[in-house]
Amino acid sequence: MSKETLNINSLLIHGGIDGDETTGAVNVPVYQTSTYKQDGLGKNRGWEYSRTGNPTRAALEKLIADLEKGQYGLAFASGLAAINTVLSLFKSGDKLIVSDNIYGGTFRILDNVFKNFGITYKIVNTSDLAAVEAAIDDDVKAIYIETPANPLLTITDIEAVSNIGKKHGKLVIVDNTFLTPYLQRPIELGADIVIHSGTKYLGGHSDTISGFVVVNDKALADRLYYLQNAIGGVLAPWDSFLIIRGIKTLGVRMDRHVANANKIAKWLSDSGYVSKVYYPGLESDPGYEIQKKQADGAGAMISFVLDEKYDYKRFFEQLQLITLAESLGGVESLVCHPASMTHAAIPADIRKEVGIVDELIRLSVGIEDVDDLIADLKQAILNSAKA
Numbered sequence: 591m592s593k594e595t596l597n598i599n600s601l602l603i604h605g606g607i608d609g610d611e612t613t614g615a616v617n618v619p620v621y622q623t624s625t626y627k628q629d630g631l632g633k634n635r636g637w638e639y640s641r642t643g644n645p646t647r648a649a650l651e652k653l654i655a656d657l658e659k660g661q662y663g664l665a666f667a668s669g670l671a672a673i674n675t676v677l678s679l680f681k682s683g684d685k686l687i688v689s690d691n692i693y694g695g696t697f698r699i700l701d702n703v704f705k706n707f708g709i710t711y712k713i714v715n716t717s718d719l720a721a722v723e724a725a726i727d728d729d730v731k732a733i734y735i736e737t738p739a740n741p742l743l744t745i746t747d748i749e750a751v752s753n754i755g756k757k758h759g760k761l762v763i764v765d766n767t768f769l770t771p772y773l774q775r776p777i778e779l780g781a782d783i784v785i786h787s788g789t790k791y792l793g794g795h796s797d798t799i800s801g802f803v804v805v806n807d808k809a810l811a812d813r814l815y816y817l818q819n820a821i822g823g824v825l826a827p828w829d830s831f832l833i834i835r836g837i838k839t840l841g842v843r844m845d846r847h848v849a850n851a852n853k854i855a856k857w858l859s860d861s862g863y864v865s866k867v868y869y870p871g872l873e874s875d876p877g878y879e880i881q882k883k884q885a886d887g888a889g890a891m892i893s894f895v896l897d898e899k900y901d902y903k904r905f906f907e908q909l910q911l912i913t914l915a916e917s918l919g920g921v922e923s924l925v926c927h928p929a930s931m932t933h934a935a936i937p938a939d940i941r942k943e944v945g946i947v948d949e950l951i952r953l954s955v956g957i958e959d960v961d962d963l964i965a966d967l968k969q970a971i972l973n974s975a976k977a
């Protein structure tokens with residue numbers, strides 16, 4: 591059977607390099623080596639130095655490319671190392687159009703690192719296609735989107751933005767961390783570059799930091815491999831092994847994540863405890879139709895604002911099963927306060943403008959029993975009632 595015809599649940603387990611050809615080991619071994627014996631001057635066996643290439647990392651890079659339906663995959667030490675490498679495609683004078691609620695660290699590297707090198711950005715509500723089109727000028731070299739965007743789960747139409755990018759000759763970059771290729775494949779929708787924080791759902795167990803880039807174009811891939819080696823933020827062999835191991839269960843995990851999230855989002859909306867729920871899987875959500883068209887599920891991130899009867903600071907203290915922590919996408923449910931945690935790097939005025947209010951709570955729904963999660967949310971809300 592050819593790999594191309596395999597369905598995603600088989601690809602998760604057999605995609606990339608399946609096992610070890612030399613020994614028959616069913617898992618790709620951890621090649622914990624920095625360098626490789628050369629058989630003579632200019633004669634090597636395909637491997638020279640592990641920053642440049644490592645067999646465990648290469649197996650994972652092939653796997654993520656297969657899953658995202660791209661030809662080329664690259665693995666990095668973190669999502670931000672991946673983003674750093676992609677942003678290094680640009681030069682002084684270039685400008686990027688960026689979704690208006692993106693990951694705080696992405697905003698930070700744009701605003702405090704690349705801006706110093708003369709690469710600028712323009713924040714646009716990319717769910718408004720007319721606004722994207724209007725923001726394009728000669729200096730713009732790329733459109734960088736996150737969908738669902740962080741933390742308000744705003745949906746951008748990937749295919750429509752990709753068409754705008756093609757029409758004007760601009761690269762379209764999609765951060766696919768929140769949905770993973772199990773639910774959404776931006777390259778199939780016309781995007782040029784897919785970025786991941788593999789720290790989240792791909793790894794899935796809150797134990798490994800990692801990042802990915804996937805592309806389909808050979809020239810773009812060559813430049814990115816060059817930058818990966820030149821900049822050096824590569825994923826270590828052991829961490830590559832852990833992410834391969836995590837990806838094997840991505841399908842079963844995502845099914846449970848999404849089922850739990852759908853149930854919790856509906857419960858929250860009907861509870862009378864909240865003034866707002868952001869979840870693109872709710873029919874009332876403005877992104878619902880586009881989300882349904884471009885992805886196979888709405889993911890498991892929910893944001894909400896408690897009714898003013900409740901004290902959001904006390905709510906965080908009352909939770910017993912759900913953990914207050916940065917990050918998302920692990921098997922355990924995590925909750926965070928975007929304004930002071932993940933999105934603290936975004937200036938208060940911009941935060942307010944895009945809707946990241948102090949009362950906003952972001953929930954990464956895990957794969958625990960959903961009734962236990964709802965019970966924990968309910969008791970924490972009721973115990974946070976203002977006097």
Ligand SMILES: *Cc1c(COP(=O)(O)O)cnc(C)c1O
Nearest residue numbers: 668669670693765767787789800
């Ligand atoms: C976490 C995250 C990143 C950054 O990834 P790290 O692995 O933490 O460096 C980028 N984008 C999104 C959407 C994320 O959630």
